[in-house]
Amino acid sequence: MNLIGKQNIFTPKSLVQLQELITNGQALVLTGAKTSTVLPFDRLEDVSCLDLSCLPKEAKIIDSHLVVTGPVTWAEARALAQSQNFDLMAMPTEESAYVLSGIATSATGELSFGFGAIRDHVVWLEYMNSQGEISKLESSQDLKVELDEVLQEALGEYEKEYSPYSHFKNGPFPRFEKATDLMVGTEGQLGVITKAAFKLRPKKLSDFLFINLPRWQEDYGMHLALFEYAQTRRGDIYSVELMDEASMNYLDKSVRPFEKGDVLFMEVDQDVLEDVYHELSDIQNFHMDQVLMVGHSKAMQMRLQIPRAINERNSRLGIIKKGTDAQVRRDKISLLLDTYKEMAELGIDCILFGHFGDAHLHFNFLPTSEQVHKCDEALVSFYNKIHLLKGSPFAEHGIGLIKQKFMGPFYNEKIKRVFYLLKKKYDPANKFFPMGYFNIKDNQ
Numbered sequence: 001m002n003l004i005g006k007q008n009i010f011t012p013k014s015l016v017q018l019q020e021l022i023t024n025g026q027a028l029v030l031t032g033a034k035t036s037t038v039l040p041f042d043r044l045e046d047v048s049c050l051d052l053s054c055l056p057k058e059a060k061i062i063d064s065h066l067v068v069t070g071p072v073t074w075a076e077a078r079a080l081a082q083s084q085n086f087d088l089m090a091m092p093t094e095e096s097a098y099v100l101s102g103i104a105t106s107a108t109g110e111l112s113f114g115f116g117a118i119r120d121h122v123v124w125l126e127y128m129n130s131q132g133e134i135s136k137l138e139s140s141q142d143l144k145v146e147l148d149e150v151l152q153e154a155l156g157e158y159e160k161e162y163s164p165y166s167h168f169k170n171g172p173f174p175r176f177e178k179a180t181d182l183m184v185g186t187e188g189q190l191g192v193i194t195k196a197a198f199k200l201r202p203k204k205l206s207d208f209l210f211i212n213l214p215r216w217q218e219d220y221g222m223h224l225a226l227f228e229y230a231q232t233r234r235g236d237i238y239s240v241e242l243m244d245e246a247s248m249n250y251l252d253k254s255v256r257p258f259e260k261g262d263v264l265f266m267e268v269d270q271d272v273l274e275d276v277y278h279e280l281s282d283i284q285n286f287h288m289d290q291v292l293m294v295g296h297s298k299a300m301q302m303r304l305q306i307p308r309a310i311n312e313r314n315s316r317l318g319i320i321k322k323g324t325d326a327q328v329r330r331d332k333i334s335l336l337l338d339t340y341k342e343m344a345e346l347g348i349d350c351i352l353f354g355h356f357g358d359a360h361l362h363f364n365f366l367p368t369s370e371q372v373h374k375c376d377e378a379l380v381s382f383y384n385k386i387h388l389l390k391g392s393p394f395a396e397h398g399i400g401l402i403k404q405k406f407m408g409p410f411y412n413e414k415i416k417r418v419f420y421l422l423k424k425k426y427d428p429a430n431k432f433f434p435m436g437y438f439n440i441k442d443n444q
């Protein structure tokens with residue numbers, strides 16, 4: 001055990017040690033690779049951390065499924081899959097994160113555009129409960145079968161509340177339908193995921209098309225035309241990502257594909273590349289000289305460098321990230337962009353990037369310490385708007401501790417009741433992440 005300030009860190013090296021620590025009775029926050037942007041890892045005080053990074057790990061491919069045990073990273077999982085002519089169907093931009101944590105945070109990323117959310121890819125999983133026992137959940141099972149009558153009834157009401165979000169990657173609260181959903185997006189509040197199997201896709205060649213556009217603040221007409229076009233090619237187009245001009249300025253000049261303007265990029269299946277070129281050239285006012293083909297690793301590097309640069313900048317200045325993670329319905333993309341436009345006019349530096357094809361963008365204020373309060377006010381008003389638009393406030397990075405203050409309007413009594421009943425059933429002593437969003441009533 002290490003002691004940092006008032007924070008105990010336990011690092012089990014086997015499942016037996018994990019079991020001992022869990023049954024010891026203390027409250028525990030689980031940690032994986034610690035890439036979450038919604039948990040202030042270095043400022044977690046008066047709580048013990050259960051660091052899962054030293055558990056035994058293994059990744060295998062069995063019957064066309066990726067089977068992961070312990071702290072395997074997305075980069076390792078992808079390398080294994082590709083070595084056997086498969087590929088992953090989901091992957092957060094931060095590849096050093098752990099695959100099993102990805103279930104806990106319901107991680108998504110650019111590939112969700114083509115292949116859906118991680119919840120759709122989990123075939124089965126195993127988790128250790130608060131008594132230290134390992135149980136298996138199958139995605140083919142209905143969650144209700146696991147539950148008593150009271151929970152089943154409460155869940156029926158909860159599902160109705162979820163219905164406006166059924167087409168989102170992640171709604172404001174988890175989608176509880178399949179047995180495996182218990183662990184998807186519940187952020188380690190009900191148990192420790194120890195093993196899981198994921199669907200894979202056959203490995204195929206793809207290309208990245210980088211498209212130069214005007215700055216979105218001045219004219220987002222062509223952004224929208226490409227957004228609409230891409231919807232007609234979901235699956236053939238794997239991802240549709242936006243990096244605005246201000247984001248691109250965070251990259252070294254030598255790697256920027258264009259001198260100025262926004263960049264929208266698409267990963268396209270090579271089998272349909274010619275058709276996509278042809279269809280793009282048919283879009284009114286679209287000029288093919290706006291398009292550049294970029295290699296896979298360069299594209300991925302650019303995509304990762306931007307959020308990393310923002311995190312580094314904020315931690316250098318001691319500022320907690322002031323970014324959004326909101327998704328809206330596809331027919332509301334213009335309203336989302338207009339809202340961001342208003343925020344961009346507040347006189348605070350900002351950037352916009354993210355999963356444009358899914359109407360899911362990260363707007364980041366880059367404030368000085370004097371501007372932090374103004375950003376916080378703007379963000380409160382932003383999340384109220386997202387609530388009115390029936391959008392999802394945090395469609396991939398989760399809630400953790402940092403985003404809880406915005407969740408009030410999204411959680412009514414029906415939702416909190418299911419949180420309460422699930423905690424009571426699966427973690428009655430409230431050991432797992434006791435200050436997480438399941439207990440939001442107590443710590444708001």
Ligand SMILES: Cc1cc2nc3c(=O)[nH]c(=O)nc-3n(C[C@H](O)[C@H](O)[C@H](O)COP(=O)(O)OP(=O)(O)OC[C@H]3O[C@@H](n4cnc5c(N)ncnc54)[C@H](O)[C@@H]3O)c2cc1C
Nearest residue numbers: 030032033034035036092093097098101104107108188193
């Ligand atoms: C530059 C950058 C880019 C990112 N891009 C994306 C992105 O595209 N998409 C995306 O979704 N996220 C993204 N993230 C956020 C982050 O990478 C994900 O949330 C990731 O899933 C966290 O994994 P981790 O191993 O770092 O977990 P941690 O950050 O250590 O933990 C995150 C949460 O998961 C829980 N947890 C971890 N392991 C387990 C387990 N075995 N069982 C139960 N609960 C567990 C923890 O309790 C905690 O609440 C990004 C982060 C950064 C820094």
